[in-house]
Amino acid sequence: MQPQSQAASRSLLSRFTALTDAFAFPLRTSHYLELVNPLWTTHALQAKVVAVWDETADARTITLKPGRNWRSHRPGQHLRVGVPIGGMHYTRTYSISSAPERNDGCFTITVKAINGGRMSHHLVRNIKPGDFLPIGVPQGDFYLPDANPVEPLFITAGSGITPIMSMLRSLVAQERLPDITHIHYAPHAYDVIFGQELAALAAKHPRYQLHLVYTREPGETTAEKRHFSATTLDSVCPDWRTRDTYACGPQGLLDAVESHWRNAGVSRQLHTERFRAQVAAAPSEITSGTVLFANSGVSAASDGVVNLLRLAEDNGLNPPHGCRMGICHGCDAKLKSGCVRDLRTNALLNEVGAIVQICVCAAAGDAELEV
Ligand code: FES
Incomplete structure (x- = not known):
């Protein structure tokens, strides 16, 4: 479809959904459209896998066709990609590997399966054309300036x-x-x-x-x-x-x-x-302990090294999160008791009611969190 006719059909769809939203209450028309075609939704951005290509034995390029509300990226930017695995919803951030000049409306991410990487292994081994993935919009300030960079x-x-x-x-x-x-x-x-x-x-x-x-x-x-x-x-x-x-x-x-x-x-x-938070060298003494995720009543043994988000997920919980590297605060949780260690600085946090970024903190002994 030509860009002009794409824009025209998008505008027509927007006017239609604005009219029908009143009848769809308490949901929105977008929720019903999602059942027909996830790319038509406006309440959440989705992308359809249209091709996969193995670059190496453990790295795969996934070509994605984004839905409505997508905006093109600047070369070097990344985006969040969500994947449901075993009833849990995981999110990771991946750089876009294609150029914005691509003219088929698609973009690519290239994922390398890393040791212990639940989601990277799933994307490299299991994702197939026809699957839909929730995505975020392109973000980040690691991109080329508009003016030609001087001999980069x-x-x-x-x-x-x-x-x-x-x-x-x-x-x-x-x-x-x-x-x-x-x-x-x-x-x-x-x-x-x-x-x-x-x-x-x-x-x-x-x-x-x-x-x-x-x-x-x-x-x-x-x-x-x-x-x-x-x-x-x-x-x-x-x-x-x-x-x-x-x-x-x-x-x-x-x-x-x-x-x-x-x-x-x-x-x-x-x-x-960076794809991960910059962590400090671990202190000479690391305290293990038990973490109680109070909202769910789940308790888990912590080695004092694994971050609390990963610990919660490994124990069947699915706390909200975003970047997993200490930037977005999408994983913030309240400390009810005990002590946690910020893996980036080794600073200890033991104030009751303190907000903990669980993706970049580990337990330092016993701890209880509102998760
Ligand atoms: S998930 Fe973004 S700060 Fe923890």
């Missing part, structure tokens, strides 16, 4: 490539690919997500310099060669201090990059995107 440096590892892939695809689509140096870390060559596309891009565009580092490949013997190091950076990209740098990957890589840029006094040139 991309540093990525594993699935940290996904927001950068959206940026690269967008720059190619707009035919404004600047001089780019890209350092990407993966365990082996066969683990490189988008490996073929990146290689083709490097072959076609001499301005795009790709440096792949294999962290578990036999032959690379020193830790310095396998992981981020000042020596490698200086040799691969001697002018890194003057470049706009975009980095995305696991905490170890981002901590090292941030520290290096900070020590060089050029932190303002660095933009990072």
Whole structure:
């Protein structure tokens, strides 16, 4: 359907639902439309899985057709995706890997199955075309500026490539690919997500310099060669201090990059995107205990390390949550008694009535929460 006729039919549907809402009370017309086609709803945004594609043995690209109220993303942004698994509703945040210039109304996320990752395994192994997933709108400030970035440096590892892939695809689509140096870390060559596309891009565009580092490949013997190091950076990209740098990957890589840029006094040139909250090194003594989720009467043994949201889910509860990384406050719960530890700072919280972000706090001994 042409964009004009799509807009016209959307406007017609909006007028129709505005008229019929009075008859649908206490629900809204949108709730009934959901039964016919989840993409027609306006009270919640949904997307239909239209294709899946295995990028590597443990990473899959899912093409999604969003419903009404969707707005396009900026390259590098992420969104929330919900999945029902075993009667529970889980939400995670994923970067969009496609370019906004895509003209079929769809976008893609690329998910890597991580160890112990309930939802990532479900998305990589079980999701199939025809499924519907609740989604949020694109968010985040990790994106390219409107003006052409000055010779960007991309540093990525594993699935940290996904927001950068959206940026690269967008720059190619707009035919404004600047001089780019890209350092990407993966365990082996066969683990490189988008490996073929990146290689083709490097072959076609001499301005795009790709440096792949294999962290578990036999032959690379020193830790310095396998992981981020000042020596490698200086040799691969001697002018890194003057470049706009975009980095995305696991905490170890981002901590090292941030520290290096900070020590060089050029932190303002660095933009990072984290998939998880930045946690502090665990204290030398960790107290285990019992957590009582008071609203449900469920109690659970805590090792003092696992966050309270995960602990609740592992014990059959389904507390509301959003980002799972301490940003949105969608998981806030009241502390009724006991003590919890903020995993980002190791600060202890034991004030009765204090609000606890359960996705980034663990119990420090016994605790009781309004969950
Ligand atoms: S889920 Fe967003 S802050 Fe906990």
